Amino acid sequence: MTAITAPAPAPGLAERVRWGVSDTLTLSRRSLLVWLRVPAYLVFTVIQPVMFVLLFRYVFGGAIPVPVPGGYVEFLIPGIIAQTAAFATFGTAIVLAQELKKGVIDRLKSMPIARSAVLTGRLVADTGRMVITIVIIVGVGYAVGFRFLNGAGPAVAMVVLATVFGVSFACIAAFTGLAIGDEESVQAFGMIWLFPLTFVSSAFVPIATMPGWLQAFANHQPVTYVVDTMRALALGGPIEANLWRSLAWIAGIFVVFLPLAVRAYRRAA
Amino acid sequence: MPANTGGPAILVEGLTKSFGQVHALRGIDLSVPRGTVLGVLGPNGAGKTTMVRILTTLLPPDGGRAAVEGRDVVREAAAVRRSIGLAGQSAAIQEELTGRENLEIIARLYHLSRATARSRAAALLEQFGLADAANRPAKTYSGGMQRRLDLAASLVGQPRVLFLDEPTTGLDPRSRLGMWDVIRSLAAGGTTLLLTTQYLDEADELADEIVVIDQGQVIAAGTSEELKNRVGGDVIEFTVPDRGRIPEAVAAIAPIGEGEPHADTETGVVNVGVGGGGSDALIEAVRGLDAAGVVTRGLALRRPSLDDVFLALTGHAAEEDGQPAGRGRAGRGRRRSSGGEREEEKVRTAS
C-alpha cells in the first residue's frame, strides 16, 4: 500500500487563485504546443491570412476604389486583421468540440484543477495565436506597401483592439464548440455566422458599394465598427464614435457569451 | 482526517439518471470495499458509462446518492476529484503530443514540481512499457499503447480509487492480455478499482466481485463463482455448420437440457445447461443429434461462462445491445462502432 498517499487537503482561497493561474498557463502551453505540431493549424493561422493579403492586394484590389489615402492596401490591412482574428475562432470551437468528443474534457473535469482553467487556458492560447497572426499580417502588409500613417501609439492600440475583439468572438466560438460538441457541425455553424459578419462589413470593400438592404446590416454590426476604428487608428481620422460602439459591442459579447460558454463547459457531456 | 476511513471506497444507493425518455439508470445500489476490484458487466446501453460519469463527478444524478471514499459526489465533488482517477471509454490523450508530454502536463495540473512531474512521467512510462515510445507523438502509438498511456495518465495523481470504463474494448487479444496484467498489478498495489466491461471473461479474470447491470438495473451481484452457480451447472455447446438445421439440433437436445437451449443463428452456436448431468448428458446429446442426422462441430461439455449467466438472468445474450428480443432498438443513441453490434436472432424451441 506504499504507493497510495492520502488525498491532498482542500486548499484555501489564495492557494486556489495561484493554482487557477498555474492551471490556466499549463493548459494554454499545452494548446500552443499542439498548435505548433499540426501543420494544418499553422497553415490555417499563418499561410491563409498571407494568401488573403496577397489575393486582395493584387487580384481584387485593383478593381476596388477606396476613399482612403494610400489606396486599397491601406484600406485592406486593418480589415484583413479583423477578419483573421474572427476566423481564428474556428480553431477555438473545433478544438473544444474535439476535446469534448475524445474525452479530454472529461478527464480534465474529473481532476482537481480550477474549474475555469480549461476555458481560460484555451482563450489565453488563442489570444497568443491571434497576436502572432496579426504581427505576421502587419509584416506582410509592410512588404506590399501598407504603412501605419498615424504613429506608433495608435498602431499598437489597433493591434490590441483587434485582439480583444478576436477574444470576444472566441467566447462565442467556445460556446458553440461546447454546446454543439460535434466537429463538423461546429465548423458548418462557424461558416454561418462568421462569413456574413466578416464579409458583409467594411473589412474588404466600402459599404457604399453594397445594395441598400445589405448596407443596413453592414452599417450596424460589430465587425464594421471595429474595422472602422482600427482603420482610423492606423491611418488617422475620427475615432471616438466608432471606438465607443466597438467597445460596447465587445463588452456586450463578453457579458452574454462568456457565461454561456462557462455554462456549456459545466454541462458538457 | 475525516471519519471516512472505515467505510467502503465506493457506495451507491438508489442511483437514478434519465436523459429525456431514456432511463439510463433506474436505481442502482452497490458497495465496493477498499482495495477490491468491482467488475460492472453489462451490454451496450446498460448504463455503465452513465454510472461511471456520475461517480467521477462529471454528471449529476437525478436521484439517490453516491459517495467515493466517504465523500458525496455532488456536495463534495472537489474532494472526490482529489482521490479518483478516470480512464474513460475512449483514450483521452493529446495525440499530437508525445507520451511524455501528455503525462508531464497532467502531472503539472496536479501541481507537482517540474522535477517531480518529470520523474513521475518517466516512472509511469516505464511501468506501462512505453519508455521506448516516450518521445514519439501519441498518434503514432498502437491502440493498445494509447490505452496504456491513457491509463498511465489516470494514475498520475496517485488515485486511491480508479475508474476504468471498458479498458480493453477495441484492443486485439494480445494487447488485451497486456492490459489485464497492468490492471492486476494495480489491484495488487491496493488501489480500489471499478471497471466496466462487456466482456464476461474480463470480469471473471479481474474482478473480486461482479455486478451485472442491464437497462439501468443491477440484475445480479456476487463473485464469479456465485454467479456461475446460478446458471446451475455445466453447459453443452456445439456449432451447427448448416445454419438451416439449427431448429432440428435445438429440438434434438431440448429433452436433455435443464433449461431451454439457446441458438445463435448467425454463428451457429447452440448451447444448453445440463445441470449435474455431466458426461451422461453429453452422451445423450451425441445420440440425439446423431439420430436427428444433424452434423455438428466442436461438441463439448464445459463449465458455465458468464455469458451463460447473462443468458440465464436476462433471457438474452450480453452482446445483444441490452434489448429483450422483440423490442426495437431505435432511439438508443450512442452505440459503439466496434463489437457488440451484430443482430442476433434467438431460436427457442417450445418442446
Ligand SMILES: Nc1ncnc2c1ncn2[C@@H]1O[C@H](COP(=O)(O)OP(=O)(O)OP(=O)(O)O)[C@@H](O)[C@H]1O
Ligand atoms: N448524454 C446523453 N444523452 C442522451 N442519452 C444518453 C446520454 N448518455 C447516455 N445516454 C443513453 O443512456 C443509456 C445508457 O448509456 P451508457 O452510455 O451509460 O451505456 P453503456 O452501458 O456505457 O453502453 P456502452 O457499452 O455502449 O458504452 C443509453 O440508452 C444511452 O443512449
Ligand SMILES: [Mg+2]
Ligand atoms: Mg459506455
